[in-house]
Amino acid sequence: MTSIIPASSKDLGQHRNRNGLPGNGQPKNENKISERIRARLVAEDVSFLANDNIAEHIQPGELKELEVEVADRVRELLQSLVIDIDNDHNTQETAERVARMYLNEVFKGRFYEQPDVTSFPNTKDLDEIYTVGPITVRSACSHHLVPILGNCWIGIKPGSRVIGLSKFARVADWVFSRPHIQEEAVMILADEIERLCEPKGLGIIVKAQHYCMKWRGVKEPNTSMVNSVVRGVFRHDPSLKQEFFELVRQQESTLGA
Numbered sequence: 001m002t003s004i005i006p007a008s009s010k011d012l013g014q015h016r017n018r019n020g021l022p023g024n025g026q027p028k029n030e031n032k033i034s035e036r037i038r039a040r041l042v043a044e045d046v047s048f049l050a051n052d053n054i055a056e057h058i059q060p061g062e063l064k065e066l067e068v069e070v071a072d073r074v075r076e077l078l079q080s081l082v083i084d085i086d087n088d089h090n091t092q093e094t095a096e097r098v099a100r101m102y103l104n105e106v107f108k109g110r111f112y113e114q115p116d117v118t119s120f121p122n123t124k125d126l127d128e129i130y131t132v133g134p135i136t137v138r139s140a141c142s143h144h145l146v147p148i149l150g151n152c153w154i155g156i157k158p159g160s161r162v163i164g165l166s167k168f169a170r171v172a173d174w175v176f177s178r179p180h181i182q183e184e185a186v187m188i189l190a191d192e193i194e195r196l197c198e199p200k201g202l203g204i205i206v207k208a209q210h211y212c213m214k215w216r217g218v219k220e221p222n223t224s225m226v227n228s229v230v231r232g233v234f235r236h237d238p239s240l241k242q243e244f245f246e247l248v249r250q251q252e253s254t255l256g257a
């Protein structure tokens with residue numbers, strides 16, 4: 001249902017600029033923890049785009065070091081904004097707070113492993129469609145790093161495995177807690193849910209407001225974006241797809257206003 005903004009192809013999988021220097025052209029500083037993690041990712045040819053999860057490439061204790069480095073950078077950003085952080089009582093600890101917020105809260109889906117999800121065999125061959133929602137999703141747009149806030153509905157026609165209802169909310173929170181565009185967030189969430197419970201049919205709808213459109217820029221306070229993905233039998237059987245959308249419509253009048 002959605003089309004994805006083509007990413008700037010010159011950046012994909014490409015970690016050197018035209019001077020042959022990594023990233024922004026600054027000489028490599030191997031002492032920085034971010035550079036050590038980055039070097040590891042490049043050596044292993046692992047993607048580390050804004051909405052990728054890199055938890056398995058971060059060693060114990062490194063996240064704490066990263067927090068110190070990010071706080072240093074945020075402090076420099078505040079100084080570049082000509083804020084008197086030495087004398088301004090309100091911004092004394094802002095750098096540390098922002099670092100903690102990025103690494104452990106709003107972008108935790110990049111730095112932490114997926115929450116534990118137990119899956120059970122579908123021994124009774126359950127095959128009725130069910131939907132779960134609204135699940136609150138919180139993200140940030142990759143372009144301006146300002147919030148995307150909305151709701152998500154997930155529909156399942158069970159396959160070989162079953163997972164607990166609360167796990168859909170936990171996995172959605174983990175996936176959305178990264179810088180994203182909404183179209184890609186929905187696809188990544190669908191990939192994770194397919195991997196976890198191998199459903200015969202999967203449908204996801206997300207309705208969200210983008211603060212880059214609300215708070216700044218075009219300043220449209222009420223505009224939202226709705227997108228969806230349907231997979232498996234929901235994609236191939238129009239009546240099942242219809243049933244999924246109808247169940248969600250009944251659950252919440254999502255597609256109306």
Ligand SMILES: Nc1nc2c(ncn2[C@@H]2O[C@H](COP(=O)(O)OP(=O)(O)OP(=O)(O)O)[C@@H](O)[C@H]2O)c(=O)[nH]1
Nearest residue numbers: 005141142143180181182183210212213216217218
């Ligand atoms: N398709 C899509 N676009 C998004 C999403 N989040 C933000 N955008 C848009 O992506 C665009 C960002 O790129 P630019 O057009 O270069 O940004 P800008 O010049 O600051 O644009 P304005 O927001 O119009 O001021 C903006 O139009 C955003 O509204 C998303 O999840 N999906």
